[in-house]
Amino acid sequence: MKVVETNIPDVLIIETSVFGDHRGYFTETYNKQNFTEAGITHEFIQDNQSFSAEAGTIRGLHYQLKNAAQTKLVRVISGAIYDVAVDIRKSSPTYGNWVGVILSESNKRQLLIPKGFAHGFCTIVPNTLVQYKVDALYSKENDRGIIWSDKDLNIDWPMSKVILSDKDQVHPSFNNADNDFI
Structure with missing residues (x-):
């Protein structure tokens, strides 16, 4: 397993070993011992899955307040996404900065997004299945x-025409969001 740092400390790209042959491939997407040896000691308690039929579907930017905050380990089972983590920790030197990474069925990368970050993704191909x-x-x-299109964050989303849930259309701006991360 390889851990790749991003321009924001604690947001990490995980690349697991992939073993392929004429039948296809095998990879351990999560092995607690390997993750612990790499210094990733989060105790994951739930798996979630989302399917997006159309390219340009944005889900996010989501987070939970500090007392219920979540660390996420995101991967794509089929399709591809542009995955974004925004630092919302007010005392962080990277407060308001974001990381964007392509996760896909073919690159098999995962993104570790710790507590204190808002998370969202945009599907870049149809029929995308995300597990986290x-x-x-x-x-x-x-x-x-x-709101995904916040002008202060200036996230470089890969699509200009997007599909949003009713909820994601009405989120506040970065500067007006309810945020208790110090």
Whole structure:
């Protein structure tokens, strides 16, 4: 397993070993011992999966307030996404900065997004299946978001025409979002 640092500390790209032959391939997408040896000690308690039929589907930017915050380990089973993590930790030197990484069925990369980050992704091909682990349960009362198109964040999304849920259309701006991460 290889851990690749991004321009924001703690947001990590995970590349697992892939063994292929004429039949296809095999990879361990998560092995607690390997992750622990790499210094990743989050205790994941739930797996989530989302399917997006259309390219240009944006889900996010989502996070939960501090007392219910989630670390996420995101991967793509089929298709491809542009995955984004935004640092919302107010005392962080990278506060307001973001990382964008392509995760796909073919590159088999994963993105580790720790607590204190808003997360979202845009599908870049149709019929994309995303799976992610979390280390805390969903909490409706702590669920928050930031509008995907925030001009202060200036995220370089790969699509200009996007598909959004009703909820994701009305998130506040980065500067107006409810945020208790110090």
